Amino acid sequence: MSEATFKSIILEKKRQVFESRKANAFEVGSSSGKKRKQTYEDIAQKRQAKRQKDQVEGDVAICSKYKQRGHRSARSPLCPQGILSKAQVIRANLGDNYKAYIRKLGFDNCVSDTYHTKLQSSVIKACSTVRHLVFRAKLFVDYYV
Structure with missing residues (x-):
């Protein structure tokens, strides 16, 4: 078979799938568990039903x-x-x-030169410790899940 024949077969299959999805656009879910696109009317009906439910349950809400x-x-x-x-x-x-006024102030301007190096190294060390802790927690959760 030639390349043109394969192309025409693929295009025909794509068209069939598109037409079947278009015909079933109002279906939200199917037995296979795949989601389908909802039409505008379905979304509007759901929104209206939710508003009515909220109005009815407004007095019952705790x-x-x-x-x-x-x-x-x-x-x-x-x-x-x-x-x-x-x-x-x-x-x-x-x-x-x-009136609220906001002014950005750099680290060099707000910390005295005598404390600059010690405070900066402490902040960098604390940030890296937190970063490593979060990274290890993510690895643990990924492994556990």
Whole structure:
């Protein structure tokens, strides 16, 4: 068989696979466990069902930290003892009329020359120790799993 014949066979097979996937695009999963692409309508239906579920369960939801009804977590604005965001904490402590200034400062500029070499070597040693520890932990987890 010639090269052109092989090409035409491969192209025909690709076309058949593409057409079968296009016809079965609405299937999320199959018996073989392979995932298929979902259509826009399926995604929209799932989103709508999830919103309806959240609306129905909104009154039944129980806070995981304080065990109160009406919200799911302490991060919720509905929680009376909730955890505030960083912006809310700054606003509560400093008010609305504040400005934050950020200035980057190099290691050489912020450390005195007398402590420079000793501190730098200590920081480098600590960082390398942590790096080796993380690397060994990853190896152990990979081996164990």
